[in-house]
Amino acid sequence: MTKDNILNSALQLYATEGYHGASMAKIAKGAGIKAASIYFFFKNKEALFQELFQHVLMEHFAYVRRSMEHVLKSGEDVETMIRTLFSTVSDYHRRHAAETRAYIALVTAPPIMAQPILKNHMQSFDQWLTSTLALILKEECLSTQEYETISELIVLQMDGLFWELNFYDDEKIKKQTDVAIHFILFYLKQLQD
Amino acid sequence: MTKDNILNSALQLYATEGYHGASMAKIAKGAGIKAASIYFFFKNKEALFQELFQHVLMEHFAYVRRSMEHVLKSGEDVETMIRTLFSTVSDYHRRHAAETRAYIALVTAPPIMAQPILKNHMQSFDQWLTSTLALILKEECLSTQEYETISELIVLQMDGLFWELNFYDDEKIKKQTDVAIHFILFYLKQLQD
Amino acid sequence: MTKDNILNSALQLYATEGYHGASMAKIAKGAGIKAASIYFFFKNKEALFQELFQHVLMEHFAYVRRSMEHVLKSGEDVETMIRTLFSTVSDYHRRHAAETRAYIALVTAPPIMAQPILKNHMQSFDQWLTSTLALILKEECLSTQEYETISELIVLQMDGLFWELNFYDDEKIKKQTDVAIHFILFYLKQLQD
Amino acid sequence: MTKDNILNSALQLYATEGYHGASMAKIAKGAGIKAASIYFFFKNKEALFQELFQHVLMEHFAYVRRSMEHVLKSGEDVETMIRTLFSTVSDYHRRHAAETRAYIALVTAPPIMAQPILKNHMQSFDQWLTSTLALILKEECLSTQEYETISELIVLQMDGLFWELNFYDDEKIKKQTDVAIHFILFYLKQLQD
DNA sequence: GATGAATGAGGATTCATTCAT
DNA sequence: CATGAATGAATCCTCATTCAT
Secondary structure (H helix, E strand, O other): OOOHHHHHHHHHHHHHHHHHHHHHHHHHHHHHOHHHHHHHOOOOHHHHHHHHHHHHHHHHHHHHHHHHHHHOOOOOOOOHHHHHHHHHHEEEEEEEOOHHHHHHHHHOOOOOOOOHHHHHHHHHHHHHHHHHHHHOOOOOOHHHHHHHHHHHHHHHHHHHHHOOOOOOOHHHHHHHHHHHHHHHHHHHHHHOO | OOHHHHHHHHHHHHHHHHHHHOOOEEEEEEEOOHHHHHHOOOOHHHHHHHHHHHHHHHHHHHHHHHHHHHHHHOOOHHHHHHHHHHHHHHHHHHHHEEEEEEHHHHHHOOOOHHHHHHHHHHHHHHHHHHHHHHHHOOOOOOOHHHHHHHHHHHHHHHHHHHHHHOOOOOOHHHHHHHHHHHHHHHHHHHOOO | HHHHHHHHHHHHHHHHHHHHOOHHHHHHHOOOHHHHHHHHOOOHHHHHHHHHHHHHHHHHHHHHHHHHHHHHHHOOHHHHHHHHHHHHHHHHHOHHHEEEEEEEEHHOOOOOOOOHHHHHHHHHHHHHHHHHHHHHHHHHHOOOHHHHHHHHHHHHHHHHHHHHHHOHHHHHHHHHHHHHHHHHHHHHHHOOO | OHHHHHHHHHHHHHHHHHHHHHOOHHHHHOOOHHHHHHHHHHOOHHHHHHHHHHHHHHHHHHHHHHHHHHHHOOOHHHHHHHHHHHHHHHHHHHHHHHHHHHHHHHOOOOOOOOOHHHHHHHHHHHHHHHHHHHHHHHOOOOOOHHHHHHHHHHHHHHHHHEEEEEEEEOHHHHHHHHHHHHHHHHHHHHHOO
């Protein structure tokens, strides 16, 4: 459908040139139509952006959540769960490179109107992550202090991996993911001894 | 000096709106002059950008390197050195927020002409970091395998902290820096036992 | 009927924004349909305009003529006839505010194609008005000179009232109408003495 | 000067096509420059309009006031003063046809932002006219009632002449002006007997 | 009858840049 | 050093119109 072509084209451009660099003409060309036609589907540039941005955030969130819910229900051990958490997120980004790059570009030089959506999303994600970590770690007999520290640690590793998506190739990212997982599990084990 | 005003104004704009969002008129206004006057100091928009970008990268590199050389020469223990490495980088970014945000914006949606400079810089920095880590860890009797793992770990923590600069306030960044340092040292200690 | 809705919507827009300000999209929205649908009823924007314009002029002319014919046939005295002439015109405009405002907007900044219609209408109206005034005044025993002067005077009062429709409210317009009538009758009486 | 050329060109276009019909490109062409250059002198289309509109209103007001002050000071009789009032206004409009037509076009289909300026101006003009009429008529020994009637009558004649500017040629306008003056004086004389 | 989808032309405005002063 | 004045190209967006459904 034309609308999807527009959204896709916009996504690619946001990924490589940011919001300001993605002109309506370029987006249209990428979608195989003329610039004027975009306005049949979207009120203006901002509305197109908002719809796309929101969609990208939703998709990512939904995917990660679904994947984790699945694992949590299956009653696996901590190691498997943490491994799944990291590889799910990492895989998602590796397989949705354009979305991820667009997301990063938009987060780091966000058009003003993106900021509320973004803030909202980050809050939701943080909240979800916190409660998910609680579920993962609930049988590990950790003190509050220990629990908080390990949570912060996990977030730090995820953020590190995320930033590295900008530079490293698949191979290296996979390796860094393993390092992160390994490290977290290692620390967890030490705590329990 | 006027030239510095121009560079400063450009930096602020790159930080908040990215390369495409920073028009010559806006830069000029921020510098208290008219757009035409910029051309007395810079051949064109690209030249201005290049000079500024190069300068920002240099400054950062030079600062971190100087700071680490100082510590390395003073023959402190591993802990101090790692602590210095992290807090130097972290402090620099916290105190040069505009430069950092501009850097991030430009890295994540880089105008084509920035890419060689960027690649070049990253290579140099990686190289320097690797050799510096070698110096820091040289007395710790690590196997090659262990050395590599811990290097990757350190880089991962640095990258995590860097990405978090986008969202967290000073307080939280400081805390996350402490978490990073704490765990690296912890891991190092475990390896040695 | 849809066609009437379109004409009505166009009328409102011509009244408030003139010909250039009345886009097909706005007209359609006002009629509760999509712009494309207008083309089922009208060949193009110009044809819609022409039909509407002609209709507005006709209606007004027909109304005033009908009303005056009625009075003329009833064989009233001069005063009543002049009073009727003025109040008929004045009332019509007050009760057809949109038509009147559209008419004024179109007369004062007329799209080229409107000008022949307009010229035609004005000629007809002038002609009718002249012959009507002749009928009204025929029993007043006026010299040609006197007759011409009083005709010009009447036209001048009508034009004054018409222009004032742009600014004054109903109340004031009614009052000014009375002033005009009073003045004309006064002058007429003086002539006869 | 270029700025004046722009204002002049805009004036002509407003006169013939109204605000909506006067595109920046057309205005620029009339001024012998390119559309982009207009923005060096005016912030945007609205600002250009406002400046021009205000200027037109001021000029007219100032001219009429100056002219009347002159006559009032010279202590002429009523007849001369009324004659001067009408011919001054009439002459001004006949000699500033473009300004007048632009004024009419803008008043009858006014862009929203023009309305406060317009309202303001009309109030000022009304006020001035009222007080001027008071000065003109002060020695005529009129009752309040009579004074008010004759004031309204004068305004009505002026409005009629103004509207007729849209259609009649110079010759006819002059004649109608004479008719108006003649009748006002006539009415005044009758009152005094 | 009505609309979804599309477009070429033109609208206002911004942009980087030039050049004479 | 700095700017006033100018512009071609590109920006976002609206317009009237078409055509298949």
